Amino acid sequence: METTLLDPVVGLVLEKRYRVERRLARGGMSTVYEGTDLRLDRRVAIKVMTEALASDPSFVASFNREARSAARLSHLNVVSVSDQGEDDGFVFLVMELVRGQTLREVIHENGRLSPEQAFAVLAPTLSGLSAAHRTGLIHRDVKPENILLSRDGVVKVADFGLARAVAGTGTTSVTSGVLLGTVAYLAPEQIERGNADARSDVYAAGIVLYEMLTGKPPYAGDSALSVAYQHVNNDVPLPSSKVPGIPVAIDELVSSATRRDPAARPLDAGAFLAELFDVSTDLAMTRVTVPVRYRESPPPANPGSAPHPRNDHRGPAAPDGTRAARTHRTAVLGTAGGRASDEATLSPGSVADGGGDRRPTTGRPGEVGQRSADQRSPGAQAPARRRQRTGRIVLALVLVLAAIAGGVGWWYGSGRYTVAPDVVGFAEASAVETLQEAGLDPIIEEVFSESVADDMVISADPEAGAEIMRGSTVNLQVSKGPERFVVDEALLGLAEADVVTALADLPIAVVRAEGFHETVPFGAVFGFDPAAGTELRRDQQLTMLVSVGPEPRAIPDVAGTTLEEAQAALVALGFVVEVREDFNRDVAVGIALGTEPAPDAGPQPFGTTIVLVISKGPDLVAVPDVMGKDQDTAIAELQAAGFVADTTSFLGNRVCQQSPPAGELAERGSTVSLLLSFC
Structure with missing residues (x-):
């Protein structure tokens, strides 16, 4: 407490709104305080960054940017960020005040957890990370210190974006000392290249699962560098190698999340959560509550009295005034100076004496209060017993009526209300069970989803964290997986009109195109693009290829062939x-x-x-016989046969000689020579 009083931040009012009241925890990059939002009159946690970081302009710019991103993330399993600011050199973040424990404290106090307890912590952790991944926000520093378990059993992930903001300052190498406590959870790609995506968070969550199951992280070493080397070069050992009896399915789940190649891990926290539920279902694991205990302060002791034997269970105080074993970076509170123990404390004899003041009986001086029941007259004992019984009956009736009135008041006040649990990302059966256990009636609507796996809850109405009456309905949208349509291959070869009729009921855009085809007749459909049998999305374009017959082809030169x-x-x-x-x-x-x-x-x-x-070869004709005929007659007959007559006259007009001779075959159009004379 002395250190808190000497802390220069305690007592300040940042930006005229946030009063810093007491220090809760201090780490390498920041100090966390409990305070009050004076404008909204509510308790908050205030994280004030170290002077070294606050004086770095690149860090401040990155810090403000990441804070705005984190503030947009609203989820039951994420510590909400309500504000960020700078005031007189103090760079700070205002967050939801969570009362409970960190997962680090739970493991420190209890050792390893049962598989059921580990799953009870990891499932909501992955749900919160999944909500972040869906918005493109990566945590980059998932570890037990950043997983908070509130008193009412709600698991929350803290410090979104802080690792990225600090990374911008160049002070996060494994040798710098700033992240020595987190290197045990860094993915190989973060160590080697400084790259991080949703799969890096999956890796860290897998390491956290390993630690919950075994009580220790998989790798230890003399330095951060040696631990980092093991992450990069070794496969994470199976939990069952440390704790015999852990089921093979859980070993495989850890291995799936912690593969060194990011491409071999689940795509994001939502995919890891789906695998977690599959394993839980296959192993028929029973549901258990989150392993957290109340961290209460004892009721104030009366002046001069001995302390109540019930301790606050918070361990010894560290020299700086904070509690020992606090290595996390975001505040998780016990109730400091808060409400009294949940157990009523009765003084000895308070029930027998009826409580309150005891009035002395009337008697002689020196005999005040001395007369016992057996000293009273016999006649006085019966009325006294009747009065005692009557008083007890009246007291009992008063207590019963008070209980009834209290119950009725509780029911008509806050008792009939409950908080809607977060079931987004759960398998349908698990979501239904969770809601029914909360006294709510789930109504299922199955819808198609391009991004959420089949049988997983997409959304809930009312949303997680909403205060609703017990027995109310919660409408769940459960994924049926992607909506797909398939074109039957039997449509190939049918006439275009028949295919158009068959596709009319599918919600796809059909486009016609013509093409040559050697075997499919003109006007018939010979193909689709994408091909028949391919799964199509709603409104996706499908090209229908209609045949216009085979492609035109060149005429070959066949001259000279048979x-x-x-x-x-x-x-x-x-x-x-x-x-x-x-x-x-x-x-x-x-x-x-x-x-x-x-x-x-x-x-x-x-x-x-x-x-x-x-x-057909040459056109041959038999030469007609024109011997002895006059010139005109001979010429006419030869021309009629297709020949040309060539005449030579010698003192006469009759054919005395012809060549070729009569009856010989000669080519049509050839010349027949005639000699005319007197024969």
């Missing part, structure tokens, strides 16, 4: 072949002359008719 070869080449490409034979004096019979259209006409649609021209 009829069979040319026809096969064209049919293989999907063309319809029509054969036509033409005479050709240069190309043998049965050899392809070419196609119509020709290859240089460009690609043609699938199924186009191609005319394949095949050579």
Whole structure:
């Protein structure tokens, strides 16, 4: 108390609002005081940073920024931050005043916890961290000192953002001494690279679970550097290696959270909480209360009397006036000078004497109060007994009526109200059980969620911490997992109109696109993008691919090939072949002359008719016999046969000689020579 009186901060009123009244705890970075918010007339905890940090502009800027982020976080399992400020060189944070113990004190006093007790502490811790992670806020310094257990059994996480604020000053290396007490919980990536995300908090929570189960952190060493080295290079041992009998499922849970590779850990505190509930369910673990005891001060002793034998259980006072074994950074209070013990203290004989003053009986001088019941006259004893019985009956009735009145008053006052527990992030069965134990009636609404796992509670109405009447309903939204829709593969190959009808009931955006396909007929659906069978989100776009037949292809050059070869080449490409034979004096019979259209006409649609021209060889005609015929007749007959007549006259007009001779085959259009004379 003397140190508190000498503390220059005690007695100050910061920013004309927060009166600092007594020191609660002191650490390497700050001192925590109990005080009063004069504006709202409420008790608060005030964390005042050390002078070294307060004089660092980079720290002050980071501290203010992190304080604002923490103040936006409202959750039953998080110590609320109500204000921050600077006053005459004092940088401070105003927080919720929590009365109870830190997890560090619980482990220090009780040793290791049972798995059920450890889970009872870790589940709400992860719930608070999960709420922070959902808003993008990372704790960075999860440890038993920052996990507070209030008297009413509520677990709260403290000091959000403080580690990050201090990190900005460059004073948080494992060799600097500032974080020697927290290196036991730092994730490897924090030690190696200074990086931290939600998975770093998961790692620290896994170390805390290990310590609760075994009574000690997994690593110890002569220096912070040696402990840090073990975090980076060793796998966290199984709790069962220290405490035989711990179930394999709990070993695996610790291992899952404390893997050195962040990518192998649960994604965030919510995912770790889901694993915790799975293990709890699989092991059929019984629900227990949070392992915290009341930390009461004894009632004031009467002047001159001996102290009451019931102690305040807070351990010996440290030299600086704070209690021993306080290594945490955020205040957790016993009731200093507070209310009296919950147990009534009765003086000897107070019940037999009826309490109050005893009036002396009337008698002779020197005999005041000396007459006992057996000295009274027999006639006086019966009325006395009746009066005694009557008095006892009246007293009993008064006590009963007082109890009834007190109960009724309690019920119609605060007794019929309860505080809605935090069940967000719980599995449905656990949430229902928790609410029913609190006297509340859960109403379940199953909804789809992109971010919350199946069967986990998304939200509760009223929210956690709300004061509601017992028996009231609490509406829970429970996740059905992501909402997904699947397109049936059986739709492939159907006509476009049939597919559109089949997709009409799905809440997705269907877009049409055309494409070539070698086997799916024109107008039929040959594919989807994303592919059929893929899970689609609501309103996600689905492209329906409609066939316009095979892709156009070039006409091959088949000239010089046989009829069979040319026809096969064209049919293989999907063309319809029509054969036509033409005479050709240069190309043998049965050899392809070419196609119509020709290859240089460009690609043609699938199924186009191609005319394949095949050579019939030269066009040969039998030369007619015009011997002895006059010139005009001979020429006419030759022209009719397709020949050209070439005549030579010699003193006459009749054909005396022809070449080629009659009956010989000659190419149509060729010349037949005639010699005209008198024959």
